[in-house]
Amino acid sequence: xxxxxxxxxxxxxxxxxxxxxxxxxxxxxxxxxxxxxxxxxxxxxxxxxxxxxxxxxxxxxxxxxxxxxxxxxxxxxxxxxxxxxxxxxxxxxxxxxxxxxxxxxxxxxxxxxxxxxxxxxxxxxxxxxxxxxxxxxxxxxxxxxxxxxxxxxxxxxxxxxxxxxxxxxxxxxxxxxxxxxxxxxxxxxxxxxxxxxxxxxxxxxxxxxxxxxxxxxxxxxxxxxxxxxxxxxxxxxxxxxxxxxxxxxxxxxxxxxxxxxxxxxxxxxxxxxxxxxxxxxxxxxxxxxxxxxxxxxxxxxxxxxxxxxxxxxxxxxxxxxxxxxxxxxxxxxxxxxxxxxxxxxxxxxxxxxxxxxxxxxxxxxxxxxxxxxxxxxxxxxxxxxxxxxxxxxxxxxxxxxxxxxxxxxxxxxxxxxxxxxxxxxxxxxxxxxxxxxxxxxxxxxxxxxxxxxxxxxxxxxxxxxxxx
RNA sequence: GGCGACGUAGCCAAGCGGUAAGGCAAGGGUUUGCAAAAUCCUCAUGCGCCGGUUCAAAUCCGGCCGUCGCCUCCA
Numbered sequence: 001x002x003x004x005x006x007x008x009x010x011x012x013x014x015x016x017x018x019x020x021x022x023x024x025x026x027x028x029x030x031x032x033x034x035x036x037x038x039x040x041x042x043x044x045x046x047x048x049x050x051x052x053x054x055x056x057x058x059x060x061x062x063x064x065x066x067x068x069x070x071x072x073x074x075x076x077x078x079x080x081x082x083x084x085x086x087x088x089x090x091x092x093x094x095x096x097x098x099x100x101x102x103x104x105x106x107x108x109x110x111x112x113x114x115x116x117x118x119x120x121x122x123x124x125x126x127x128x129x130x131x132x133x134x135x136x137x138x139x140x141x142x143x144x145x146x147x148x149x150x151x152x153x154x155x156x157x158x159x160x161x162x163x164x165x166x167x168x169x170x171x172x173x174x175x176x177x178x179x180x181x182x183x184x185x186x187x188x189x190x191x192x193x194x195x196x197x198x199x200x201x202x203x204x205x206x207x208x209x210x211x212x213x214x215x216x217x218x219x220x221x222x223x224x225x226x227x228x229x230x231x232x233x234x235x236x237x238x239x240x241x242x243x244x245x246x247x248x249x250x251x252x253x254x255x256x257x258x259x260x261x262x263x264x265x266x267x268x269x270x271x272x273x274x275x276x277x278x279x280x281x282x283x284x285x286x287x288x289x290x291x292x293x294x295x296x297x298x299x300x301x302x303x304x305x306x307x308x309x310x311x312x313x314x315x316x317x318x319x320x321x322x323x324x325x326x327x328x329x330x331x332x333x334x335x336x337x338x339x340x341x342x343x344x345x346x347x348x349x350x351x352x353x354x355x356x357x358x359x360x361x362x363x364x365x366x367x368x369x370x371x372x373x374x375x376x377x378x379x380x381x382x383x384x385x386x387x388x389x390x391x392x393x394x395x396x397x398x399x400x401x402x403x404x405x406x407x408x409x410x411x412x413x414x415x416x417x418x419x420x421x422x423x424x425x426x427x428x429x430x431x432x433x434x435x436x437x438x439x440x441x442x443x444x445x446x447x448x449x450x451x452x453x454x455x456x457x458x459x460x461x462x463x464x465x466x467x468x
Numbered sequence: 469g470g471c472g473a474c475g476u477a478g479c480c481a482a483g484c485g486g487u488a489a490g491g492c493a494a495g496g497g498u499u500u501g502c503a504a505a506a507u508c509c510u511c512a513u514g515c516g517c518c519g520g521u522u523c524a525a526a527u528c529c530g531g532c533c534g535u536c537g538c539c540u541c542c543a
Contacts, residue, residue, distance in 0.1 A: 010472095030543080039543045073541070156471065157539070204541095226543035227473095257473085258537070267475095267535040272542055299491070300481065305474075305536070312480060315492040322491090325505060357482090365482050369490035376507095383507060439501060446503075457505050464505090 002057065004222075005303060005361045007230060007253040008154050012361055017221040018251060022060040025051065025222035026212040028229055029111070031068040032092035033077045036099050037278040038293070038308060039226075039271055043256050045294055045406065046302040046362070047224045048105040050254070052404045053358045064215045065108040066208060067093055069115050070201055075190055085191055099281050102290040104406040112211040114202065118193045120210040121202045124244055125182045125195075133243045134182055137173040141183040141197050145176050148239045154253060155231035180236050182206050205236040213241060223250040230255050256302045262309055271308065279308065288313040291408050292320050298364040298405055319372075321466075323402070324411035326375045328464065329382050330395040331410075337389030343381065347397045350374040354401050364405065371401050411466060423454060427463050430456075 181203035186192035357366035
């Protein structure tokens, strides 16, 4: 029985989707105005893993994740670069999708773009206006927080909590400091769309309500995103959506924690562009394969702070190597057939442990521990010259778990078909040298390959190789 | 100022009342022509500090110290 931690309840609770057997989940996607930093990878990976586990548990999952392609940052950046907003966002959306694919993040069922849902947003704002919870000023259309008494129920913030001296700026046009923009009228030169109130563009929060509303009927089972989105973004999204429909908008709000980086001896600090300590994802890809990044991310529970430092990527890479060494060893002997009772029980125990871990609010570090335990069992089984069928059964279990975690089923091979042939030839020559006890030559070949990042592995009478 | 989170071995990190998972690193044995890989063993009498509740606390309560986050664009 899956338990999830709900931000709204501030506690774990049993997960029961609105419609039995199917799950509708929405995860806030990126604003595409720049390259991804490693912080973008975390929500993508953890919610992708949640999705995969829900499917593993038998649910049909509709996974919606948007692209924000209109906003102030985009307008500013496009102006700086002297290109159109559309050129800018299409470039960075492509980059985002490529980076996520590298991390093993599956494409969402639906990936809606804000600019393609202006119509829906306008309808939503009209509805809010009709219900008397929106008002117009010279600068835009606003949501009137005072008309939605439940405001603050997600984040636990009430108007009284907010200390006005700590708010950066007051807006004289707003009736209440917490009121937020539904529609902003365009200034000269800004992108604009026609609306009943005047030409302009949507506020930040309305797009998620409109798109999740369209694709999930305003009744999501899970809504995910980074912890920083909880307030004000999600609080506002909730207010808009529930004020409009009068129904509960989201059953379970899930928020992932931040990535932190070591600051000095005293502690760690949140990573962020405004802190000037963000690491680009593509730089991280140079330090370790994307799969190792994914393993690093899943090594910490999604709600906890995730510490980033290059050594941790190395550690993840080494752990990954051990998993794949086991996968490869199993694959060498595996073949379908009748399995022993002992192996059957090992496989069952491993799967039970994995599910128990993931059922506890997607506890991936615990699940990973079960994977490593399974690796240990498998290595033992291989060492005992077990039947091919037993290896096959363990491999299947291991593959299933790697699949849920979104890790590749085999070690990424960097070589091309041509270099593969050359390496095989060199291994063959080395084998001949070794047969002649010409170890000077055989070691020269091995050392030369090592220098090229190719590690040889003599196992039994066979030599295999891996690319670092 | 308001709200919230966290402090577990050399480095990460689970555990959430029943007597410290897992990974990386390190050391030793087996194996190997030598390596690598694999394998076996070792590696926190103790979970920031001080009290309290309990037969029993890393886990609950109170206090203290330390770190971080949200309240403003941010994943």
